[in-house]
Structures are given as C-alpha cells and as structure tokens.
Amino acid sequence: xxxxxxxxxxxxxxxxxxxxxxxxxxxxxxxxxxxxxxxxxxxxxxxxxxxxxxxxxxxxxxxxxxxxxxxxxxxxxxxxxxxxxxxxxxxxxxxxxxxxxxxxxxxxxxxxxxxxxxxxxxxxxxxxxxxxxxxxxxxxxxxxxxxxxxxxxxxxxxxxxxxxxxxxxxxxxxxxxxxxxxxxxxxxx
Numbered sequence: 713x714x715x716x717x718x719x720x721x722x723x724x725x726x727x728x729x730x731x732x733x734x735x736x737x738x739x740x741x742x743x744x745x746x747x748x749x750x751x752x753x754x755x756x757x758x759x760x761x762x763x764x765x766x767x768x769x770x771x772x773x774x775x776x777x778x779x780x781x782x783x784x785x786x787x788x789x790x791x792x793x794x795x796x797x798x799x800x801x802x803x804x805x806x807x808x809x810x811x812x813x814x815x816x817x818x819x820x821x822x823x824x825x826x827x828x829x830x831x832x833x834x835x836x837x838x839x840x841x842x843x844x845x846x847x848x849x850x851x852x853x854x855x856x857x858x859x860x861x862x863x864x865x866x867x868x869x870x871x872x873x874x875x876x877x878x879x880x881x882x883x884x885x886x887x888x889x890x891x892x893x894x895x896x897x898x899x900x901x
Contacts, residue, residue: 731756863887
C-alpha cells in the first residue's frame with residue numbers, strides 16, 4: 713500500500729469531520745440509525761478504505777470501479793517482476809563465472825604432485841588404507857604447502873619416516889572443496 717500525501721490526508725480528515733458533524737447533529741435531534749445515517753457513515757469511511765476497494769456497487773445499479781488503481785498496481789508489479797528476473801539472470805551469470813574461476817584456480821594453483829598427495833591422504837582416510845610419509849624433502853615441503861594454503865590442518869612436529877599420514881593429517885573444509893572441484897583429474901605430466 714502506498715503512503716498517502718499530506719493533501720490526501722487533509723481531504724480525508726475534512727470529509728470524515730464533516731460526516732461526523734452531520735451524524736452528531738442527527739443524533740442530537742434524537743434521530744438514530746436510518747438510511748441517511750448509514751449513508752453518511754459510509755461516506756465518512758470512504759477516504760480511509762479507498763486504497764482497499766477496487767469497486768463499489770450501490771443500490772439502483774450505480775457502480776464505481778477503481779480500475780486506475782488496479783492498473784497502477786499491476787504495472788508496478790510487472791515492473792518489479794522484470795527487475796527481479798533481470799537480477800536473477802545477473803546473479804546466475806556471476807555464480808557461473810565464480811564457479812569457473814574457482815575450478816580454474818583449483819586446477820592450476822597447485823602442482824599435480826601436491827594435489828595427488830592430498831588425494832592420496834584422502835583416499836587412505838576413506839578406505840582405512842595407508843599413505844606412508846617419506847622423509848625425502850619434497851613430501852615435507854608439499855605438506856607445508858598444503859598447510860600454508862589451508863588445505864590441511866597444522867602438522868607438528870614433522871612426521872617421522874613411515875608414519876601413516878592418514879592418522880596425522882586432517883583435511884580442512886578448503887581441502888575438501890579443492891578435492892571436490894578438482895575431482896579425479898589426471899596428472900598433466
């Protein structure tokens with residue numbers, strides 16, 4: 713419902729006050745409810761009920777339709793629906809771009825060896841299998857990379873040779889997202 717302007721409020725109050733004065737005059741003369749009283753009362757309520765009324769039928773076949781108001785509301789609703797549809801299309805396009813960007817970042821931000829290290833740890837945890845730690849320098853560096861980028865939780869101290877990484881490495885939600893986005897990509901090499 714739209715707000716009434718000051719002018720509309722003043723007219724509404726004046727119509728209601730005039731009707732109230734007429735009703736008071738009738739009641740003062742001990743004239744109570746009759747057709748004229750009901751008509752005056754109905755006239756007093758029209759300024760306040762007008763926004764809610766689309767048509768009005770009176771005795772004698774007299775009908776008033778507030779079609780202009782209905783058309784305005786339909787036009788406004790149609791405009792809003794168009795705006796919403798446009799914004800939904802923009803949002804969907806932006807979501808698709810972000811998903812593509814994230815997929816590309818996940819594919820190319822880390823080497824295949826580091827990804828397969830994370831994938832191997834994940835598989836060992838899922839199957840209760842083994843993924844043994846090797847103290848060859850590169851595995852420690854790659855674990856540090858995964859920790860630094862938030863794909864696994866901190867592992868301290870460095871595991872000893874032969875430690876099953878399934879038992880000491882915790883994959884973070886970001887790591888799970890990377891695994892889901894990257895899937896089972898084949899190594900590039």
